[in-house]
Amino acid sequence: MFDKILIANRGEIALRILRAAKELGIATVAVHSTADSEAMHVKLADESVCIGPPAARDSYLNIPSLLAACEITGADAVHPGYGFLSENARFAEILGEHNIAFIGPRPEHIRIMGDKIEAKRTAVRLGIPCVPGSPGAVSDDAEALRIGAEIGYPVLVKAAAGGGGRGMKVAHTAEELPGAISTAKAEAKAAFGDDAVYLEKYLQKPRHIEIQVLADGQGRAIHLGERDCSLQRRHQKIWEEGPSPALNAEQREEIGGIVARAMAELRYIGVGTVEFLYEDGRFYFIEMNTRIQVEHPVTEMITGIDLVNEQIKIAAGSPLTIAQEDVRITGAAIECRVNAEHARTFTPSPGRIAYYHPPGGLGVRVDSAVYQGYVIPPFYDSLVGKLIVHGRSRTEALMRLRRALDEFIVDGVETTLPLFRTLVRNTDIQNGQYDIHWLEEFLAAEAKDEK
Template structure:
């Protein structure tokens, strides 16, 4: 087992990792920018190192500074959390060159799954169902027209190196396609430095379903059920739940085993999430995230498995002791991402938290690094924390969530708490009737317009 882990991240995930390390008896090193000197994980870690100014490029993305911090403190492993360098294959290789363990997958798997085209080819070869589309990148408009004619309009143009909805454009007709290709390439180049794009069949009303997997790199891998992440705004997840309201136990077992078998064949190491669009009872692979997810707590709540703990253990070379039969999903869990944003306009709202009170009681969990007096910096993402609620049934979970949201107090800044208080009392949500477009429609027209904020 590792003796000392450097946490190469910030915010709630850094605190989450720190807590797991403490329970495993592992010493921790918190790195931080000058903007995060008063962060909770910095206060609680055994050691802390300032790695640069507020800019992420000069701090959390600064590999030489992170290496220096490892050398100064004697850390023998780095946990990257999510975001920043979590899916940077070169970072994993550089750490290995310095005899420092990267708590994550093998660099080759990060690299394969980080390229959407290669990821799709790999998934298909491993037996995972994929969305119909081009076999690789589209280099000429004529080729795009041919592929679109074969799979049928509407089609989706996607950046090969993309994520978060950037470099993604819909073409409803042949006339739309040329503009969609040009716009996607331009956006992809600006966001990722790579203008490669590919085509997929556009699904009109899908849900976003993801399967949590865990492997030990030796050919032993399991799945821990699915999460439904269909409530999204601009392709960013807002609300996640497990299990999905629309997936049957038989479907869960089938797609879960498909994913677990693929990870066994790949000899995948660590945690990972295989993401699908789900429409008309069919799953279509869209990507794999080779890291811990923001929404991992809902899986922990329904399975009782500490995913960070398991991630650290297998990264240290320990075999995976969990069997598929050990994974039993009990009850229902929902996570709300509470952001420092205006609940109606989503305008960022950094600043000082003047009053802070988190809800409590049975089945309530809050993952947050915030506290009264803490200043949300304008430099990073706006996540204040995650409210995760568990109940014996989905109805009980929703009732408990309503109560917890009414108890949650964050003053001094705007947050998205009012949005969730509205959503949890909305009929479509209560009945589980929503898809990836539902939230944006709700916010822009009809029942939701003017009711939030």
């Protein structure tokens, strides 16, 4: 096992990793920018190192500073959390060159899954169902028009190196396709430094279903069920739940088995999430995230398995000790991402938290690193915390979520709590009748009604 883990992140995920490490008896090192000197994980870690000024590029993305922090403290492992350097293959390689363990996948797997085109090729080879589309980046408009005619309109133009909805455009007709490609390429170049784009069939009303996997790099892999992340705004998830109200046990085992076998064949190591669009009973691979997910507590609540704990043990060389038959999906869990944003305009609202009262009670979990008097800085994401509830049934989970949201108080900054209080009372949400477009359509309708 590791002696000391450096946590190369901030906020609630840094605190989450710190807690897992402490429960394993491992010493922790917190790194922080000057803006995060009063952060909770900094206060609770065994050691802390300031790695730079507020800008992420000068601190949390500064690899030389992180290496220096490892050397100063004697850390023998780094946990990257999510975001920042968590899916940076070169960072993982550099750590290895300095005999420091990267708590995550092998660099080659990060690279494969970080390139959307190569990820799709790999998924096809491993037998994972994919969305019909171009086999690779499209070279010109003529090729794109030929492929568009083959797979049928509408088609989705996607950046090969993309994420977060950037470099993504829909063409409903052949006439719209050249313009969509031009715009997507420009966005992709600006955001990722790579203007390669590819085409996929655009699904009309899909759900976003993701499968959580755990693998030890020695040919053993299991799945831990699915999460439904269909409630999104601008391709950003805000509400996740598991199991999905759209799937039955047979569908869950079928797609979960396919993914677990693929990860075993790939000799993947650690935690990972394989994401699909799901429509009319069929799954279509879209990408794989080679890190711990923001929404991992949903899976922990319904399986009782500590994903970060398992991630650390596997990275330290322990074989996977959980068999597929040991995994039991119990009840239902829902997570709401509470952000310091206006609940309707989503304008960021950094500032000092004047009063903070998180909810509690049976089946309620709040993953947050804020406290009363804490100042949410304007330099990073606006996450206040994640409210996760668990119930014996989805109905019980929804009622528990309603109660917990009514208890949750954050004063001094705007938050998205009012939005969730509305959503949990919505009939479509209560019936599980929603897709990836539902939330934006709902918000647009509400905005229209207010005029």
